[in-house]
Amino acid sequence: MSVRDDTRIAPTRRLILAGAAALAAPGVARAQARFPDRPIQLVVPWPAGGSADVQLRSIGDIASRTLGQPVVIQNRPGAGGTLGPMTVAQQARPDGYTLTQMHLSVLRRPWMMRTPQWDPIADFTHIIGMTGWLFGCAVKANSPFQTWQEMIAYARANPGKLTYTTSGIGTTNHLAMESIQEKENVQLTHVPYRGSNEAVTAVIGGQVDMVCDSSTWAPFVENAQMRALSVWTAERVPRFANVPTLKELGYDLVVTSPYGVSGPKGMDEGVVRVLHDVMKAALMTPENTEVRSRFDMPLVYQDTQTYRAFIAERVEYEKAMVRRLGLTLDG
Template identity: 90%
Template sequence: MPVRDNTRFLPTRRLLLAAGAASLAVPGLARAQGRFPDRPIQLVVPWPAGGSADAQLRSIADLVSAKAGQPFIIQNRPGAGGTLGPMQVAQQSRPDGYTLTQMHLSVLRRPWMMRTPQWDPVGDFTHIIGMTGWLFGCAVKADSRFQTWQEMIAYARANPGKLNYTTSGIGTTNHLAMETIQEKEGVQLTHVPFRGSNEAVTAVLGGQVDMVCDSSTWAPFVENNQMRALSVWTAERVQRFPNVPTLKELGYDLVVTSPYGVSGPKGMDEGVVRTLHDMMKEALMSPQNAEIRSRFDMPLVYQDTQTYRAFIAERVEYEKAMVRRLGLTLDG
């Protein structure tokens, strides 16, 4: 039975009130029709300024700011192996699209290293877009005793625990890769975690740590002969370091690029998600961002919203199994 439309009989004031109530009842509709964003957006980068992810995401922020007509502001919030910032976004931010965070594999892994997980990587976030990954590798100071990876492993085997290396935190992807390598080789290295890869490189250059195993902040120092790369963790050799072997060439069945993206708190409106995805995708595919990624040898790993959410859910199960296999736990 057709429903009679009585709204034409309402007084004008009541019509206006009804229209206002309808827009409040469906907030996503109003936002999806072009009123988002109407104020600055904050993107939390969980590393100190100066690293490769920071540079890539600052490029994204600049390009989105120009497109959206609103500032897209980077806030560096390092700590807890790159998980402090995302955890705070998940637990303290409104799901209105104005506070986002970089989503990386440590955020998917770290809850399962705790006695009581403090967040759910799937349920506590709205995952928006997959973007890129890192060039990982190990490098030593130019005057190091080690000319090759094999020499480093031989020394570590003869001197358990004496050789140390640094990463951007406990439970990070590069830390787990090094744990896997030590397990395979039967060697013991001492892990010295830092808050970010730029700090790790500084420690190696200063002689406080023997080796950095992290993202490509070390690459410019290899190019200017202040450091020497012993391995890269890509599927094939890196064009600008043609003499540096991959982990696969060194006998490990490992390719480590740690793809990352951008997410927000759980419960975000899907219209807002589409707007954010489209703006960030356009920025990601731009020549300006491609130049930044090329500078740091960061591969393009674009995933749309649905594909990225499926990847997150699948990868969480992998990370759970990896943590159990290696017996990785955090104190407290």
């Protein structure tokens, strides 16, 4: 066929493609306009009752009013808070109807495995950054430790005897405690639980000496069932004004572990925009602000593009830290 014949065919092909696109576009618009047309499931990878669970339930309740469909919380704890996100990445359809909390352990844990089971960037569609945790350490009210320094002195004199609990091996708070032990040259025994509420219960019940986790312990400190020894924020927390920060105690550590919401890879960006916008609006309401204030959870809002950039940067940081510290898990 000559070049001239080819030029006659090209416009025809373009017209066909343009016509196909025109026919397809209304269908896409209608599909996006219908979202959501059934309940949305938000997987919380911790037991019910913890600070993240309460905060995300609030987000779901508020978002449901705008979306016209319920946002149903499914608690799926395990594997240091990574079982739920891993299940979403591996099993959920990318249609916007299955979402998960995204937190730093999900970014870190694959590099602790001999064979990573998910890629924190490639296997998810990251939607929005929301908030973080107030972390700290607390003991039962009748504990012999009145201060952090007394606890460290006891641990130094009694290697391995003092027990502490976190929400799992390889979590941000667990690694912070490992760093503290390394700096102080002390040995504590780690007793991981599936979530901070279970950890607090264990301390109050006398099974473990100290909880080092998110602020589920805070109400128990306020009602004098527990005593806080440290908080991990940059500045002291107003309602615990007598409790020192890690920085004040001599550690170059600020731990808030910002988290957000993500879905499985391949989600339609129009659906992502709908979910981002409705969750952002929910995050900024007085209702959710009150929940975050109750747990001293800082606002760490990030839009979709900013959150994706944060995830990519943080994955490299976590990967390098795991390699530097030689952190490994079985499996």
